[in-house]
Amino acid sequence: MPFSIPSRKRGRPPKTAAEKLRDRIWIHVVKLRSSLTTGYMLEKTVDTPQVKRQKGMISRPRKWDRYLNWERGPGQIKGKRNSVVLAEAEFPGTACWYHSPIWRALAPKPMTAEECETALIRLDIDVAELLFSIRSDAEHGNVEAHPFDQALADQLVATGSFDALAAAVVMVRWSEAIASPAFRDLALKCYGRLQPAIAKLPEIEPFYEELFSMIDNRCKHWVFIANNQRMDVVIFWEGIRDNVWKDKQ
Numbered sequence: 001m002p003f004s005i006p007s008r009k010r011g012r013p014p015k016t017a018a019e020k021l022r023d024r025i026w027i028h029v030v031k032l033r034s035s036l037t038t039g040y041m042l043e044k045t046v047d048t049p050q051v052k053r054q055k056g057m058i059s060r061p062r063k064w065d066r067y068l069n070w071e072r073g074p075g076q077i078k079g080k081r082n083s084v085v086l087a088e089a090e091f092p093g094t095a096c097w098y099h100s101p102i103w104r105a106l107a108p109k110p111m112t113a114e115e116c117e118t119a120l121i122r123l124d125i126d127v128a129e130l131l132f133s134i135r136s137d138a139e140h141g142n143v144e145a146h147p148f149d150q151a152l153a154d155q156l157v158a159t160g161s162f163d164a165l166a167a168a169v170v171m172v173r174w175s176e177a178i179a180s181p182a183f184r185d186l187a188l189k190c191y192g193r194l195q196p197a198i199a200k201l202p203e204i205e206p207f208y209e210e211l212f213s214m215i216d217n218r219c220k221h222w223v224f225i226a227n228n229q230r231m232d233v234v235i236f237w238e239g240i241r242d243n244v245w246k247d248k249q
Contacts, residue, residue: 023073
């Protein structure tokens with residue numbers, strides 16, 4: 001008897017763990033910036049046309065309830081109202097948490113050196129200016145990367161921002177693209193030194209354990225047991241906490 005193989009359903013691919021964490025951090029930041037804690041108040045404020053009163057009853061999509069309950073995150077569907085854009089219009093500074101390059105850096109897909117550089121240029125100006133300078137002699141104002149050395153790593157750590165963390169993670173991925181153990185080691189040390197400050201950020205405090213564990217698994221340490229043999233080793237953040245964080249208290 002002839003048979004057919006069921007075709008896969010069309011639609012968006014399932015979100016990765018990093019994307020799901022991104023969604024949760026984003027809605028947490030929206031709550032912090034807005035001081036609104038219910039889906040109704042957020043929907044009424046951010047997505048006003050969708051909230052209607054009909055025959056004495058409130059009719060609304062309850063989309064923001066699902067965001068708050070972590071049942072779903074915002075998407076970017078053509079022709080649909082973009083919740084990230086709407087929230088940014090009301091509460092400036094929220095969209096950058098959703099669009100941070102760190103989420104791409106935590107994806108399994110490798111990053112090219114060019115992609116890493118582009119990601120770093122997108123960071124907050126305070127961090128981007130540490131990493132790059134504008135070449136005034138360049139025809140189109142191209143940027144030029146500063147050498148990533150101990151002095152620059154120290155400056156990133158002193159910044160103590162989420163974008164500084166994103167820079168460290170992107171540079172770990174950059175080290176893969178250029179196969180540089182020294183570059184990777186410095187970026188990983190920078191990430192470890194940033195942990196105490198990042199864990200205290202109000203936007204990240206509820207999520208830092210999950211975030212750091214995710215970074216640890218994506219950004220493994222390289223250990224060379226021979227010139228042509230490398231082991232990928234996970235050093236979990238708890239170990240760094242016990243040896244480094246206590247000095248930052």
